[in-house]
Amino acid sequence: MNGLPPDDSTTPGARTLRDVARLAGVSIGTASKAMNAGGRLSAETRAKVLRAAKTLDYRPNDLAQSLHRARSMTVGILSTDSIGRFTFPIVEALERRLFDRGIAIFMCNATDDPLRERRHIEQLLGKRIDGLIVTARRADKRAPIVPVARGLPVVYVFSYVDDPEALCLLPDDEGGARLAVSHLARLGRKRIAHISGPRHFEAVQLRAKGWRAALNEARLPVVDAKFLSGRWSEGWGREAVETLFGRGRDAPDALFCGNDQIARGALEALKDRGLSVPGDVAIVGFDNWNVMTDATRPPLTSVDMNLGALGSEAGAALLEMIGGKPLAGVRRLPCSLVVRASCGAHGPIA
Amino acid sequence: MNGLPPDDSTTPGARTLRDVARLAGVSIGTASKAMNAGGRLSAETRAKVLRAAKTLDYRPNDLAQSLHRARSMTVGILSTDSIGRFTFPIVEALERRLFDRGIAIFMCNATDDPLRERRHIEQLLGKRIDGLIVTARRADKRAPIVPVARGLPVVYVFSYVDDPEALCLLPDDEGGARLAVSHLARLGRKRIAHISGPRHFEAVQLRAKGWRAALNEARLPVVDAKFLSGRWSEGWGREAVETLFGRGRDAPDALFCGNDQIARGALEALKDRGLSVPGDVAIVGFDNWNVMTDATRPPLTSVDMNLGALGSEAGAALLEMIGGKPLAGVRRLPCSLVVRASCGAHGPIA
Numbered sequence: 192m193n194g195l196p197p198d199d200s201t202t203p204g205a206r207t208l209r210d211v212a213r214l215a216g217v218s219i220g221t222a223s224k225a226m227n228a229g230g231r232l233s234a235e236t237r238a239k240v241l242r243a244a245k246t247l248d249y250r251p252n253d254l255a256q257s258l259h260r261a262r263s264m265t266v267g268i269l270s271t272d273s274i275g276r277f278t279f280p281i282v283e284a285l286e287r288r289l290f291d292r293g294i295a296i297f298m299c300n301a302t303d304d305p306l307r308e309r310r311h312i313e314q315l316l317g318k319r320i321d322g323l324i325v326t327a328r329r330a331d332k333r334a335p336i337v338p339v340a341r342g343l344p345v346v347y348v349f350s351y352v353d354d355p356e357a358l359c360l361l362p363d364d365e366g367g368a369r370l371a372v373s374h375l376a377r378l379g380r381k382r383i384a385h386i387s388g389p390r391h392f393e394a395v396q397l398r399a400k401g402w403r404a405a406l407n408e409a410r411l412p413v414v415d416a417k418f419l420s421g422r423w424s425e426g427w428g429r430e431a432v433e434t435l436f437g438r439g440r441d442a443p444d445a446l447f448c449g450n451d452q453i454a455r456g457a458l459e460a461l462k463d464r465g466l467s468v469p470g471d472v473a474i475v476g477f478d479n480w481n482v483m484t485d486a487t488r489p490p491l492t493s494v495d496m497n498l499g500a501l502g503s504e505a506g507a508a509l510l511e512m513i514g515g516k517p518l519a520g521v522r523r524l525p526c527s528l529v530v531r532a533s534c535g536a537h538g539p540i541a
Numbered sequence: 542m543n544g545l546p547p548d549d550s551t552t553p554g555a556r557t558l559r560d561v562a563r564l565a566g567v568s569i570g571t572a573s574k575a576m577n578a579g580g581r582l583s584a585e586t587r588a589k590v591l592r593a594a595k596t597l598d599y600r601p602n603d604l605a606q607s608l609h610r611a612r613s614m615t616v617g618i619l620s621t622d623s624i625g626r627f628t629f630p631i632v633e634a635l636e637r638r639l640f641d642r643g644i645a646i647f648m649c650n651a652t653d654d655p656l657r658e659r660r661h662i663e664q665l666l667g668k669r670i671d672g673l674i675v676t677a678r679r680a681d682k683r684a685p686i687v688p689v690a691r692g693l694p695v696v697y698v699f700s701y702v703d704d705p706e707a708l709c710l711l712p713d714d715e716g717g718a719r720l721a722v723s724h725l726a727r728l729g730r731k732r733i734a735h736i737s738g739p740r741h742f743e744a745v746q747l748r749a750k751g752w753r754a755a756l757n758e759a760r761l762p763v764v765d766a767k768f769l770s771g772r773w774s775e776g777w778g779r780e781a782v783e784t785l786f787g788r789g790r791d792a793p794d795a796l797f798c799g800n801d802q803i804a805r806g807a808l809e810a811l812k813d814r815g816l817s818v819p820g821d822v823a824i825v826g827f828d829n830w831n832v833m834t835d836a837t838r839p840p841l842t843s844v845d846m847n848l849g850a851l852g853s854e855a856g857a858a859l860l861e862m863i864g865g866k867p868l869a870g871v872r873r874l875p876c877s878l879v880v881r882a883s884c885g886a887h888g889p890i891a
Contacts, residue, residue: 279625290660425836485776486805
């Protein structure tokens with residue numbers, strides 16, 4: 192069954208893709224696809240090849256693969272939605288990373304139109320791109336890129352697909368929420384409400400999960416009525432404050448908001464009600480968008496998704512995949528908390 | 542001196558570039574460069590060729606030129622500064638326009654680093670791009686792209702250079718300001734102040750010019766102390782209101798602001814002083830940025846630079862230039878005024 196010449200078994204480092212294909216009982220083309228993320232193969236075939244590669248301790252030769260592939264030194268970035276505030280720090284960092292390796296980037300906006308997306312991908316394949324980055328306006332689930340079934344390396348960033356073979360890079364929304372809420376709890380806040388965006392967003396669910404986890408960890412009560420889901424706007428922040436504070440008693444002493452716009456609306460509504468921030472109510476936002484965080488009075492404490500790091504990591508991962516390393520799975524990169532005055536960490540401002 | 546065969550003079554529509562070159566006394570290569578914007582030629586030589594082309598009623602054959610050039614069907618977009626809020630609507634519209642013609646776009650951020658810019662251009666030239674778009678974060682003057690001296694079509698958009706041979710597309714800042722101020726004057730406002738960004742921005746100077754022109758046209762006094770130049774921030778809008786309204790008498794009854802953030806800061810500072818908007822003071826912003834215009838109370842009337850139209854026009858111009866049509870000069874595209882409640886057009890809100 193194992194048709195390898197005997198001397199090969201004594202030099203496992205020198206195994207070739209041909210050896211792997213032989214052991215797995217597949218063609219070299221199939222073995223190559225299996226070793227690269229994104230190839231259209233049955234899970235069974237892929238597993239067989241990966242087992243063979245492991246048995247033989249096979250490691251792809253980056254340089255040989257690159258030469259073999261006759262790389263175009265170009266990659267595509269496909270934005271499934273309009274490029275926006277979240278996408279540009281990602282794309283900028285990615286562009287920088289790839290440019291430093293001599294790779295140029297094709298930019299495509301599919302603006303949520305499947306036909307347009309398909310035409311974009313066909314165009315990119317016609318340009319013989321070495322890899323593809325798929326991103327979106329919000330880190331939400333999308334359909335896998337279908338025609339990329341030719342072993343083309345693909346990285347999904349700020350966007351994810353239901354495919355265990357795909358590599359998806361996302362901010363750790365749950366972890367970010369825990370940072371914010373634990374911080375408020377450590378500052379002595381007891382009734383921490385959470386105002387967020389539309390419930391169908393994965394990020395909204397994960398941030399709410401983080402809020403609950405941090406409350407449990409701090410042994411604070413989790414009151415479901417203190418999680419309000421609405422829009423991503425200042426207007427919603429204002430409305431939610433009316434709901435939370437209109438009841439009179441048991442009003443929150445802290446608000447963790449799903450984005451900075453909600454936080455700003457909430458902050459202004461609190462002031463309109465004669466409440467002080469952070470004296471009466473502490474506030475933490477999400478996104479760390481300087482347009483908002485610098486304009487609120489007091490300046491807004493906020494969770495930063497480190498989108499630049501996300502873009503840079505996506506670029507590095509794509510380079511590895513182009514070099515022949517198969518990568519898959521969901522990677523969530525840590526957020527950080529940027530502390531300003533609205534959370535009361537610098538002492539209450541009456 | 543005219544070495545053309547006699548029959549040619551009777552069929553002016555069929556003139557070729559060879560005919561033009563002969564009449565001008567230059568090589569075909571030089572004539573070709575002269576007919577395309579961006580070629581490195583003396584102004585004298587270019588003028589001679591253009592005169593010859595005019596004499597012969599020569600029109601370039603787009604298709605023949607395209608075939609001759611062996612087009613790569615790619616263009617580059619070079620952003621001299623980080624890609625931002627103003628660049629994206631431009632780039633999106635441009636991308637759409639070019640994609641519909643089968644042209645893919647390379648995206649490059651030079652982030653204000655001349656060495657990086659040079660490396661980007663070299664990379665793009667290596668990819669044999671058919672044309673180049675140069676843009677910037679703010680519509681301000683920059684140095685012409687130096688190494689693009691090989692007849693490569695270049696369009697500057699939201700960015701301009703001191704070169705009569707270059708094509709620069711910009712929003713009509715002066716016209717936009719006139720729209721805003723004339724509108725306020727027609728609504729009966731008499732003391733219209735102007736709060737804007739840093740004075741070294743060309744856009745700040747042009748908007749101030751438009752403010753003066755509209756006041757003159759409405760026979761309202763132009764008081765230089767009513768033009769305040771500062772930062773592009775809400776904080777500056779607040780400070781400027783303290784300056785304008787702290788004096789007590791002769792306070793403005795309207796503010797035309799250089800951007801929407803300044804307008805929002807001013808609006809909040811007026812409310813803090815107990816003044817109503819638009820009852821006591823009408824406000825108009827600039828940029829029509831929905832994040833700001835929808836969040837202020839009342840919603841903000843603002844000047845829209847129509848950046849999508851600017852991007853689309855840049856794409857169309859680049860296509861014409863790639864097709865062989867020489868284009869040059871500064872084109873300023875009209876702004877429009879988006880009326881909401883802050884200007885008082887819907888009746889004063891007490």
